Amino acid sequence: MNTVFTVSIFIPLLVGITFIIFIIMAKLWRRFTNVKVTYWFLFIYIGILLLSSAIVPFINDNSLIEKERAQENLEVKDLLKKLSKTGIAQIDQMYLLKESSFGEYQNQTLNVETSGEDTMIRVFVERKTSDDNKVEAFSISTEVIDGYDISNDLTPYNVMLKDNTLTIISPKKQYINIKIAKPPFPVRQFTGESIVNQSSTKWSQVVYLQIPYDLELMVEDGIFLEFIK
Amino acid sequence: MSLTRTNLAKTIKKQYFFKLKANITSFTLLIGVQLLALLFSLGGVASSSFGSSSIRLNTQYYTADIVIIFTLIWAFVMAITITTKPHRDLDFTFVTNRLSSSFANILYLLTVSIVGSMMAILSDNLLRVIIYTFLDKQFYSSTMGLQEFIMGISITSFYVLMVCSIGYFVGTLVQISSLFTILLPALFFGSLFLRPSMDEKPIITNAFEYYLLESSLTLFIVKIVITTALFFTISTSILNRMEVRQ
Numbered sequence: 001m002n003t004v005f006t007v008s009i010f011i012p013l014l015v016g017i018t019f020i021i022f023i024i025m026a027k028l029w030r031r032f033t034n035v036k037v038t039y040w041f042l043f044i045y046i047g048i049l050l051l052s053s054a055i056v057p058f059i060n061d062n063s064l065i066e067k068e069r070a071q072e073n074l075e076v077k078d079l080l081k082k083l084s085k086t087g088i089a090q091i092d093q094m095y096l097l098k099e100s101s102f103g104e105y106q107n108q109t110l111n112v113e114t115s116g117e118d119t120m121i122r123v124f125v126e127r128k129t130s131d132d133n134k135v136e137a138f139s140i141s142t143e144v145i146d147g148y149d150i151s152n153d154l155t156p157y158n159v160m161l162k163d164n165t166l167t168i169i170s171p172k173k174q175y176i177n178i179k180i181a182k183p184p185f186p187v188r189q190f191t192g193e194s195i196v197n198q199s200s201t202k203w204s205q206v207v208y209l210q211i212p213y214d215l216e217l218m219v220e221d222g223i224f225l226e227f228i229k
Numbered sequence: 230m231s232l233t234r235t236n237l238a239k240t241i242k243k244q245y246f247f248k249l250k251a252n253i254t255s256f257t258l259l260i261g262v263q264l265l266a267l268l269f270s271l272g273g274v275a276s277s278s279f280g281s282s283s284i285r286l287n288t289q290y291y292t293a294d295i296v297i298i299f300t301l302i303w304a305f306v307m308a309i310t311i312t313t314k315p316h317r318d319l320d321f322t323f324v325t326n327r328l329s330s331s332f333a334n335i336l337y338l339l340t341v342s343i344v345g346s347m348m349a350i351l352s353d354n355l356l357r358v359i360i361y362t363f364l365d366k367q368f369y370s371s372t373m374g375l376q377e378f379i380m381g382i383s384i385t386s387f388y389v390l391m392v393c394s395i396g397y398f399v400g401t402l403v404q405i406s407s408l409f410t411i412l413l414p415a416l417f418f419g420s421l422f423l424r425p426s427m428d429e430k431p432i433i434t435n436a437f438e439y440y441l442l443e444s445s446l447t448l449f450i451v452k453i454v455i456t457t458a459l460f461f462t463i464s465t466s467i468l469n470r471m472e473v474r475q
Contacts, residue, residue: 012421012433015302016414022306026258033257035250045260049351052358057372059361118283146288148369154284170283177287179273181357181370184293184350186384187377190446195290196277204284 080206087126087228088138088208097139097156097205105135107164110211112219116170119222121157122206123168126228127213135161136210137168146180146196153178157205168207168223237329244320244333249340251319252311259303259345263352266299270356271364291360293353297385300349304389308338308396312404312468331465338393346385350378387453388440394460401464404471 033041083091114121128134139156155171182188182195211217219225273289280286310316311334320330353373361368373381402409420433430438443449 016417019302019305022302026306026310029258033254035253038254038257041257041260049348049355052355053351055358056354173283173285175285179289179291179360179368182290182292183373183377184297184353184381186388187381190444195275204281
């Protein structure tokens with residue numbers, strides 16, 4: 001029996017059983033309630049509902065880590081595409097997790113290595129037009145869940161430069177649990193929003209390097225370089 | 230012979246307000262049902278998991294879907310209840326006929342649908358406040374806009390009213406013959422297992438999907454209005470033919 005079929009039987013079956021329970025409840029309920037009690041219940045319950053509705057906009061704006069929908073509601077793949085086409089200048093600041101700058105780099109070559117949990121790291125490289133002898137590295141979050149940017153929950157890659165080796169240190173495996181509230185199904189039915197809409201790639205973070213225009217990069221296995229045109 | 234002159238509209242109005250007062254306790258049950266649904270909703274209605282070498286992401290989704298489903302079942306029970314003999318006998322405290330009684334019932338169910346739907350949609354906010362206050366402050370949520378809010382109440386009202394019309398029809402059939410008390414549940418549960426082939430969905434699931442998967446608002450309203458009108462018309466016609474105090 002496949003899952004879809006099990007669900008398609010299970011849900012109506014559950015509805016049927018709930019209906020029978022409610023029939024019994026409806027009969028018993030009358031014995032314990034009266035008009036006066038009902039008015040009080042209604043008054044209190046509607047009061048609580050209205051109060052919650054008044055509270056929700058405030059907690060959303062301040063403490064709930066307001067839905068930071070990506071600018072133009074970018075999907076992850078679109079963000080990477082945009083990064084690849086236009087470079088970091090056109091990317092919203094909220095995606096930048098960490099910035100490191102290493103000045104006075106005089107060598108002609110730079111080795112790029114990885115260290116830590118991540119065995120595969122995607123690195124975007126932008127060659128500067130002017131030679132300022134600086135190597136700049138940015139950790140960029142690409143984790144967008146259901147349109148929400150969860151950069152605040154991610155530990156960024158740490159980039160270190162020692163001698164002529166740039167090491168990208170990935171953090172320990174992170175376990176993130178998040179809760180997302182969705183509108184009820186009568187609204188979702190017409191807005192086209194699905195209940196589970198995870199937009200992720202295998203890259204939860206990428207590294208963006210800005211290097212002098214004539215610097216040659218030597219990378220180890222597991223680093224995927226992509227040069228900005 | 231009564232010397233009081235009355236007309237259909239006045240009688241319906243009187244009966245409608247009487248029914249609202251007489252059945253007000255049903256709202257206590259609605260509150261109980263919605264609170265129970267909120268309790269079930271605290272565990273989340275869906276979840277997803279995603280993992281790579283550096284990250285394990287578990288997402289739990291919260292909505293007021295269970296509250297709405299429970300409200301629908303409550304409305305179905307209420308619609309059946311008002312067709313039972315004790316409720317019908319109450320109508321005869323007025324100068325009345327079956328037609329005015331049915332119209333008053335439909336108006337009562339319409340009111341119940343709107344009130345129930347408003348409470349169900351508003352409970353979505355209560356759920357968010359409970360999760361934020363007691364469960365997790367790392368909670369991603371957006372406020373339902375006015376347009377979404379009105380849309381939510383209207384569409385839920387349509388659903389609840391349609392379910393009421395089906396409940397009213399079921400209640401009417403049971404009044405004709407108590408045999409339907411066994412036959413209808415048997416048909417419902419039996420239809421879950423009756424299907425043309427093993428790979429196909431049960432008929433009842435297809436019936437749900439006919440409304441739930443409709444993405445055009447106009448078509449949805451047309452489907453609901455036609456179904457609701459059909460069930461109410463058939464029920465009213467059946468009740469109209471019944472003997473007084475049968």
